[in-house]
Amino acid sequence: MSEKAKLMQGNEACTMAAIAAGLEFYAGYPITPSTEIAEMCSEELPKVGGKFIQMEDEIGSISACIGASLTGAKAMTATSGPGFSLMQESIGYASLCEIPVVIIDVQRMGPSTGMPTSPAQGDLMQARWGTHGDHPIIALAPGNVKECYELTFRAFELSEKYRVPVVVLTDEVIGHMREKVVLPDPANYRMPLRAMPQSPAGYKPYAADPNGGVPLMAPFGTGYRWHCTGLFHDENGAPSSKPAVASTLLRRLNLKIENRVDELADYVAEGLEDCDLAVVSFGSSAMAALSAVRRSCGEGYKVGMLRLKTIWPFPSALIRRLLAPAKKILVPEMNLGQLAIEIERAAGCERPVIRLGKVNGDLFHPDEVFAAIKEAL
Amino acid sequence: MRVEFRLSGSGGQGLLLAGIVLAEAAIQDGKNAVQTQSYGPEARGGSSKAEVVISDGDIDYPKATAPDFLLALTTDAYRSYGLSMKKGIIITDSTVKLDPPAEVPVVALPILETASKKLGRAVVANMVAVGVLGGVSGVASPQALREAVLHRVPKGTEELNLAALEEGLALAAHAQADVRAAVQTDAAHS
Numbered sequence: 001m002s003e004k005a006k007l008m009q010g011n012e013a014c015t016m017a018a019i020a021a022g023l024e025f026y027a028g029y030p031i032t033p034s035t036e037i038a039e040m041c042s043e044e045l046p047k048v049g050g051k052f053i054q055m056e057d058e059i060g061s062i063s064a065c066i067g068a069s070l071t072g073a074k075a076m077t078a079t080s081g082p083g084f085s086l087m088q089e090s091i092g093y094a095s096l097c098e099i100p101v102v103i104i105d106v107q108r109m110g111p112s113t114g115m116p117t118s119p120a121q122g123d124l125m126q127a128r129w130g131t132h133g134d135h136p137i138i139a140l141a142p143g144n145v146k147e148c149y150e151l152t153f154r155a156f157e158l159s160e161k162y163r164v165p166v167v168v169l170t171d172e173v174i175g176h177m178r179e180k181v182v183l184p185d186p187a188n189y190r191m192p193l194r195a196m197p198q199s200p201a202g203y204k205p206y207a208a209d210p211n212g213g214v215p216l217m218a219p220f221g222t223g224y225r226w227h228c229t230g231l232f233h234d235e236n237g238a239p240s241s242k243p244a245v246a247s248t249l250l251r252r253l254n255l256k257i258e259n260r261v262d263e264l265a266d267y268v269a270e271g272l273e274d275c276d277l278a279v280v281s282f283g284s285s286a287m288a289a290l291s292a293v294r295r296s297c298g299e300g301y302k303v304g305m306l307r308l309k310t311i312w313p314f315p316s317a318l319i320r321r322l323l324a325p326a327k328k329i330l331v332p333e334m335n336l337g338q339l340a341i342e343i344e345r346a347a348g349c350e351r352p353v354i355r356l357g358k359v360n361g362d363l364f365h366p367d368e369v370f371a372a373i374k375e376a377l
Numbered sequence: 378m379r380v381e382f383r384l385s386g387s388g389g390q391g392l393l394l395a396g397i398v399l400a401e402a403a404i405q406d407g408k409n410a411v412q413t414q415s416y417g418p419e420a421r422g423g424s425s426k427a428e429v430v431i432s433d434g435d436i437d438y439p440k441a442t443a444p445d446f447l448l449a450l451t452t453d454a455y456r457s458y459g460l461s462m463k464k465g466i467i468i469t470d471s472t473v474k475l476d477p478p479a480e481v482p483v484v485a486l487p488i489l490e491t492a493s494k495k496l497g498r499a500v501v502a503n504m505v506a507v508g509v510l511g512g513v514s515g516v517a518s519p520q521a522l523r524e525a526v527l528h529r530v531p532k533g534t535e536e537l538n539l540a541a542l543e544e545g546l547a548l549a550a551h552a553q554a555d556v557r558a559a560v561q562t563d564a565a566h567s
Contacts, residue, residue: 005404006404007397007400007401007404007410007412032418116418117415117416117417117418118415173413173439176413176414177411177412177413177439178397178400178410178411178412178413179410179411179412179436179439180404180409180410180411284439287437287438287439288438290437290438291437291438294437363440365440365442366438366442367442
């Protein structure tokens, strides 16, 4: 065994990455299948001088994270679908006020309490549209334990850089699975840093290029005086209901992410250049899908695979380009077609998009995807 | 080489930890391993299942698709997972009722009794099972299994758990002839 090869759980990898990225504050309310993240943070954060708080509920949790982030601390919470629903109001606040925060959502079967210990991918649209109003958000979907580490680290980079909530969308299988992982050398990672103003003199907390600029963020308690509000606000942070101020702010917030869709896109493609059928998936469904795709290719079918690691912002133009050679598209996912809807929008007008939804609480078996591939061809 | 294990029984029997130890021992021996689980919402009782896939190469799908080894510590687990087995072997506790009979060879061993009577602690049945599975399958060396046990069990319980592992390895060594005979009979029938 090489020195750093470890048997590591997905939830553990998320936690380790967060701490490597400089996590200083965790507030959460434990919920299966995310609880290991809270447990580990309660053990590990005090060792590096961080704070762990078990809050009274999920909105309290994310609100505490937002408060910590306003003081300059890197903050994270973890939950599952039911708790993610309860956090949505404050996710909107973080989006509008441009407060970095990382949320790990280890998805389980829903709606409601659902099936607490069973995997699902039904929070794809909740991650995008769970809070009201047009708002920016980033969501990343790891496909294995190593990616839990890599994408949680990236979540902090993006959250700090663009001052936006970032959701790491895993599920019960990815979160609880243990795999052999060789952790990246911390020397190769640069700890993400927030852009801060140089001096309080003349500081305008929301002054930024209207075409998607990111304002400089002064930590509370460091001599800067500024107002943070969930009301629409001008560049001084003062509440405003002027139409021009509202429109400029909302457009800038969304352009902040939309303008960078290509830079944020992340995926793994295999055999798409010359395929009759492209299989598109993400997270744990993609493991069964890839197994089925490889078996199909072994049996002489021309099948390609696209696994998305960035879900939001949705890289529509890129996907249209990547899927151009495919005559048909198959989308296996553990919901009733939330990813398929987006694929139809991006690449569906020229070819059929077949939905393969699984919602019984079990992970796909490769045979099921293989059967769907054969039927489609 | 892809070897699949399914460890099944009742929640609280420690099968998840058994799966973790088996996977970690295989990694220790330079192999690839993935461990997954499924369990009910209960803290104790209910059904519990851990799966371990061990391979020399990459593992694209993490769950057991057709287990080579099924461990069933309860009659319920045997009925849930044993009767659908088309290949591989089933290792059950001696108390498990093999009714109806399975299509694949079954080796019954006193795993629970070894823990409760011989070691005096029913709770270490999971480490007896690790010894049995490691010994019968050969996916990890006894030394790697010992190291994995030491790494994963709670502080202060190392000796007891190591003793349980050794008992399991001994059960496996005794059962080896039965396992071979069972597998050969099965091969002759199929």
